Amino acid sequence: MSPAEVSAKADTKVRPEISSLKSSPESQAIGTGYETPLSVFLSPFKAARTQWVARRVIIMISLLFRFGVGLGPYSGFNDPPMYGDFEAQRHWMEITYHLPMSEWYWYDLQYWGLDYPPLTAYHSWLLGALGSKFEPSWFELVTSRGCEDINLKSYLRSTVLISELLIYIPAVSMFVRWTVENQKLSPLHHSIASAAILLQPALILIDHGHFQYNAVMLGLALLAITNILNDRLVVGSVFFVLSLFFKQMALYYAIPIFAYLLGGCIFPRLNLLRFISLALSVLVTFALVLAPIIVTSGGGATGAYDQGLQIMIRIFPFARGLWEDKVANFWCTLNIVVKVKQIYSADTLQRFSLLATLVSVLPAFFMLSVYPRRKALIWGVSATAWGFFLFSFQVHEKSILLPLLPVTLQLAAEPGTNTQSYIYWINNVAVFSLWPLLKRDGLVLQYFAVSFLYNWLMGSFTKLPDALLGKFIIILSYSGIAVLHIAEFFIEPPVQYPDLWVVGNSTLCFGCFALFLLWNYAQLYRACRAKA
């Protein structure tokens, strides 16, 4: 050991010990200025040379909790004949692996026909091919339907985790590094911010409990955002197209990103070269992703056209109505008072919803194209995503993950307690809005364990906003959530309203989401007006 190392070791002997941290001025300087359980856990790694340990431990622990949730049941477990999302994903691996590409979007559409964009299909093909190496019967055509082998579950669970580890987690790390460098925050803040994003309960519960691959789409979108923030616009736009091609839901983010990129080409002066390179990169990525499936369609130009049209029809299921299950959005809530589905035709409703969505997102579009500021971008992305979630067509409860991601990112970018208190609050409301789904999946224990852990670890229970109105709203909505949970546990709903607790859930959540959209707009406005 070199003398320098020896003296470095000697320095560590005088470091304050864990419990005395509580009052030490050093702990006041880190992160939010509050002593949270997480900062206590990280205190042994406070020295600069052990910071990297802390960051990796955070990632490992977030993976452990993902595996832990994964021990629980998944959607549609033991529920023939259709099962659930788990079976849907498995079924796509089965058909993509065994059928020629030209049949992917046409095969037996009644049984979980493929209705995600091509990148998901390629991803499924890869996982199907890989999984068939382990155990061919998991993905045997037709006969594997409803396969519930415990090893299949383990395999699929780990593919979710590995996909996330390869895409979402690096994206989060990149984003956090950007905020830390950009705002000159302490290294410890780096670990805390990573934990705040990586341990977000909603995504863990949906991807690793219910079972989906949302983290891939969100990770690609986040890579796009981070690259754009780092001024690598072309790379960013390529990632965004990939995200769209993984799951069409990324469209919720498209408008603000488009506005920001467009604004960057126009203000402060016209930059035609940038515009052309962006347009080209987007088009080329589009073409490259679609090429395999279009080229192999067979039947020449008409075949290619039919294939393209079929993909569009599958991806945008306008025929499926304004909503399916109860969702905490505007239409479902309106439906309690006015039975919109009975009054208006599906076409009219489609137009209404388009109009309402546009009204809710256009301000963000204009603000971002006029003020393409980095800090405004994320607020713009979240405002638009909330607009889409609350007003657009065919929204699923799981889509809450889309507005939630950019909002949660602000935990890293905005270390102030005031902002954070609103963000933790909406995260909790969002997890509550997933409760009926998770309860149906049998993930009750996981729901409580993971969401409690997150709030407790980040110290969000002790955080309330400065404004009296904010305090009032947060406390009121938390009380509402508690009452609904307790009522559901102890009281049978009346016979004429069997869905009473679910309706209460979605109404309460809609109220909170709508208020949050307004607050989000206020933040966007503030960020746009702030000095660049």
Added chain:
Amino acid sequence: MALKFSLLPALRYSVIASICFKLLLYPAYKSTDFEVHRNWLAITYSKPFNEWYYEETSEWTLDYPPLFGYFEWFLSQFAKWVDLEMLAVENLGYSSVATVYFQRTSVIVSEFVLTYALQAYIQLLPENKRQPAYAIAMSIYFSPGFVIIDNIHFQYNAMLFGILVWSLVAMKQQRFLRGAILFATLLCFKHIFVYLAPAYFAYLLRIYCLDVSHFNLNSLVRAIRWKNSICLGSSVIFVALVAFGPFIYLGQIPQLLKRLFPFSRGLCHAYWAPNIWALYSASDRALFLLFRKVLDNPVYAEDSASLTRGLVGISSFNVLPDIEPRTTFLLTAFYQLIALIPMIINPSHDKFISALTLCGYASFLFGWHVHEKAILLVIVPFSFLTLKDRRYLTPFYLLTVSGYVSLFPLIFTSPEAPIKYLYTFTWIFAFYNVFDDLAPVRTTHRVFLLDRIAHVFLLGFIPLLIFVELYSQFAMFAGFEFLGLMMISTYCSLGILSSFVGFSWLYLFT
């Protein structure tokens, strides 16, 4: 020490975080030990006292000492409010959701014994010197051993080791009587701790019962502290009477002994614990295969080891001489004795802990029918010595990595596999960095080369585990289903053996 229910913040936080994680393990795989403990709940609840050790509806008869039986009876008083069905002896294999939740919760609650014991350990030191104690306490609290054995596999080790830690704290405070009573209690919970008893016996005898300053051959009587000896003797007998008294009264002691010490088992468990006999068995297998290839002798045509393989494990060998139980006892006793001598000559608390650790090592490495879980008997006492100085780190790393990896085969189901790997890896990664940071430097007497070799050895676990996890996929290994387990236990036994050598060297010669 006064019982205080408020926990130090860092411990309180650890408890909350680990409970959140352990809740997620409720649906995880559970071994037959889960059914064993359910059956004990049922026996103690629904059978009269005098039938506890005779009841044999289930093959998982009560084979722990009476205090554990009382503990199960105590739990059953709560279990009856949860699900009465789990308390029926005939309900073999009963595992309703309520039963699982109840039993898993009882493990988590019983862990508070360990938590409070560790708090007492931390509080032995003044507040500004607690950093190393915190690190050690956390490393024990978050030990992958407890998560794998207690929270997944299903046992109550954390509680039992809590009693051990508590007793060690009392010994450190020089409250020897309390330490002895606690250890005697522990023995009456689970008799496997008898492996550690020689160190306790010798240390208490030397420091509490004898007065060496008055020692001369003419008047041995004056060298004995009569008051202390009588106190100690009577209180240990009192504990034993509380536990065993009712059964002595019923005249069931022979039956109890038959249950507690089933001698019909083989030298090695079905899965070889990573000790000297694993190496011995592996050499035997290797020689046997070699001889069968090279010599065309009909003696080697029949594989006698495979005949006895199974539940009882291996007890006879093909090539090497068979091992008698007496041999293992003599070897264990010999190495334990060696460990005790320096402590008797020059007693101190650190020497006592070292002797305790070596007693654990000796019985684990040389004992008859050792379970892989017994490695905790070595790891937990050793943990308290880790931060004495840097030289202890290498044997500690060898011991913990080998010991915890050797527990992996307990959990062989695919959903839990990533958890056992990742949890252990996270523990190793976090605590080794903390220990490296905290251990005081001692630049003299360090054998760098050996440290390097140890690190290379530890890195060897990565390809080993990858191979073992995947080898069943390759057709060329068909028919060698035990190969993976054999490789793990052989490699781990090398690690544990070398950590034993390293630790003994530090203890005996420095």
